[in-house]
Amino acid sequence: MSKPPNSQLNAIPDDMNKSDDGSGTGTLGKAISVLDIIANSSMPLRFTDVLKFSDQPRGTLHRQISNLIEEGLITVNRDNSYALGLRLLQFASKAWAGNEFRGVAAAHIQQLHEATGETVHLGVLKGIEVIYLDKIESRQNIRMVSQIGNTAPAFCTGVGKAALSALPDNELHKRISNIEFRRYTPNTLTTAAALLAEIDTIRRTGNAYDREEHETGITCVAAPILSHTDRLFTASVSVTGPAYRVTPEMLVSWAEITRNTASAITSAMTSQLAPRS
DSSP: OOOOOTTTBSOOOTTOOOOSSSOSSHHHHHHHHHHHHHHHBSSOBOHHHHHHHOOSOHHHHHHHHHHHHHTTSEEEOTTSOEEEOHHHHHHHHHHHHTOHHHHHHHHHHHHHHHHHOSEEEEEEEETTEEEEEEEEOOSSSSOOOOOTTOEEEGGGSHHHHHHHHTSOHHHHHHHHTTOOOOOSSTTOOOSHHHHHHHHHHHHHHSOEEEESSSSTTEEEEEEEEOOSSOTTOOEEEEEEEETTTSOHHHHHHTHHHHHHHHHHHHHHHHHHSSOOO
């Protein structure tokens, strides 16, 4: 499938359905791929745009879009471009309210925020990306552009590297093999060997750092949150701030409290989310 330029689409999942001959993931998968295209576009898309970025035949795509509109999952703007529908917000709201892990972690990340005064993130690893599950803003005037629900590459963010470090070795190497090492800043790690070396350090020290690797001027210290019941579920917590205000010495001084917060969340998960007999 041909990929659109970045000005139109920030990302399209590589595992999107490739055909309409039954070799993909079926009707639901094809409908989700249409939602992915519309949701991830940085500009409004019309039917011909979606058709260009999808390998579905015109007739199949038209049916998919018609069904999505009928179900309230997408809407049509005045200029005939598409937008996500309000029903998706209802789904998101229910999923958000029902997320037990976020609820377990909430009090602990609040305490970390109060201790540091800077932005605190709670992230969960999904594939080779980290999803920002929760965020408490800094008390300072300058705030982070990160948003709850957004994703970021794991290999060049503190929360991502911390979460990767908690994976078993076989799974870690498997995921790293799927990373396309893009250079976001002069400090970005650009090879698997460099990332593995840093993960080894994270495992020894218990902390990961983002040294302006994803965004110039943004630094953080993070720690992995472990799961004793599912080793493939890995998460992390971080303290983030602008480099002009948050010095490397400050990040190091917050390393222990960040580790302690991650450990407290792990303990809370064990006691509150463990299966009940």
